[in-house]
Amino acid sequence: xxxxxxxxxxxxxxxxxxxxxxxxxxxxxxxxxxxxxxxxxxxxxxxxxxxxxxxxxxxxxxxxxxxxxxxxxxxxxxxxxxxxxxxxxxxxxxxxxxxxxxxxxxxxxxxxxxxxxxxxxxxxxxxxxxxxxxxxxxxxxxxxxxxxxxxxxxxxxxxxxxxxxxxxxxxxxxxxxxxxxxxxxxxxxxxxxxxxxxxxxxxxxxxxxxxxxxxxxxxxxxxxxxxxxxxxxxxxxxxxx
Numbered sequence: 001x002x003x004x005x006x007x008x009x010x011x012x013x014x015x016x017x018x019x020x021x022x023x024x025x026x027x028x029x030x031x032x033x034x035x036x037x038x039x040x041x042x043x044x045x046x047x048x049x050x051x052x053x054x055x056x057x058x059x060x061x062x063x064x065x066x067x068x069x070x071x072x073x074x075x076x077x078x079x080x081x082x083x084x085x086x087x088x089x090x091x092x093x094x095x096x097x098x099x100x101x102x103x104x105x106x107x108x109x110x111x112x113x114x115x116x117x118x119x120x121x122x123x124x125x126x127x128x129x130x131x132x133x134x135x136x137x138x139x140x141x142x143x144x145x146x147x148x149x150x151x152x153x154x155x156x157x158x159x160x161x162x163x164x165x166x167x168x169x170x171x172x173x174x175x176x177x178x179x180x181x182x183x184x185x186x187x188x189x190x191x192x193x194x195x196x197x198x199x200x201x202x203x204x205x206x207x208x209x210x211x212x213x214x215x216x217x218x219x220x221x222x223x224x225x226x227x228x229x230x231x232x233x234x235x236x237x238x239x240x241x
Contacts, residue, residue, distance in 0.1 A: 002192075002239040004211070006159075006184050007127060010171075010195030011137035014215045015120060015232075016148060022113040028056060036109040040083075043105045045093040055090065062086045074173035076164040079103045079141040107144045116152040123232045124157040130236075134160035136180045136193070138170045138200065160184055171197075172204025181208075194235065202226055213238060 009015050023034040041055050062085050066077045083102040087094040127133060135158055139145050142163040149155040162180040169175040181191060188209035195201020196215045202222070205212040214222040215229045222228040227238055 002130070004131065004190060004192045004239065006132040006134060006186055006191040007235070007239075008134045008136050008177075008180055008191055008193045008205070008210075010193075010197065010201050010215070011135055011139060011145060012114065013196040014194060014201075015135070015154065016114045016116045016152070019113050019115050022115070023109060036106045039105045039109050040102050043101045044090075045087070045095075045098045045101075047092050050090055050092065055086075058086050058089050062089065070170055074170045076138070076140060076168050076170050078165050079107065082140065103141060107141050111144050111148050111151075114148050116148075116154060117232075120232060121153055121157075123235070124154060127236065128157050132159050132184060132186075133157050134162065134180050134184060136162045136171065136176055138164045140165045142166045171195075171200040172207065174204075174208050177205060177208045177210070192239065194229065194232070198223060198226075 012018055020034045023036060024039060025032055026035050026038045027033070028035070028037070037056050037059060038052070040059070041052055044050060044055065062082060066082055070077060080096065080099045080103055084094050084096070084099040087098055087102070092098070124133060137145060142165045145161065145163050146155065149158070149161070160180050160183040162176060162183070164170040164176060167176050167179050171177070181188060184191070191210050193201060193205035193210050193212040194215050195205070195212070198214055202212045202214045213227040213229050213235070215232070216222065217230040219228055229235060229238065
């Protein structure tokens, strides 16, 4: 009999997989690449002409700056704020509405590239008969998370969905895990976590006192002896059900 009352999952590349081939194919510096950049560029507000190369370089720079900062403090920067900073740096209109148009263009394409394996819904339905289920995800635009879950018929499986874009904290910070446990009314030892990023998911949850497994298809061993999963369908067996 499993000692756990709840299972918490990461979202991207755990419950849903990112398929870059579903992103538009564009050319950057003479090289083909999969990116939402041209889709976003077409939504820039009216104003002085901004070359695509200038926009693309700014997009990469601001994104890298945000990533570097949040790797240190684990504070989330929302997608709206990221694009507001890009517009501001470009000298374009940087209103919330202008930023939201860029967010919508980017997220529509990104959501299309997030694909739920066909059997995951069945796996979650089976697990849901024994456990309370939740999601803890680093994602800077909460509406996209909810839209993807509804689209793929997964939303009803989860009692809690904790998103960094809403809490302001990213994994591995303990605050985002604490939010999920508080909403469930459970202690760390009563929940099990599954995620694909060893440092953020497995070590983050373990640092909270939770048990965790590394979702890593193709890997045979996990660091420090943590259990490893190559398919979520094997989770029930791992938990001893």
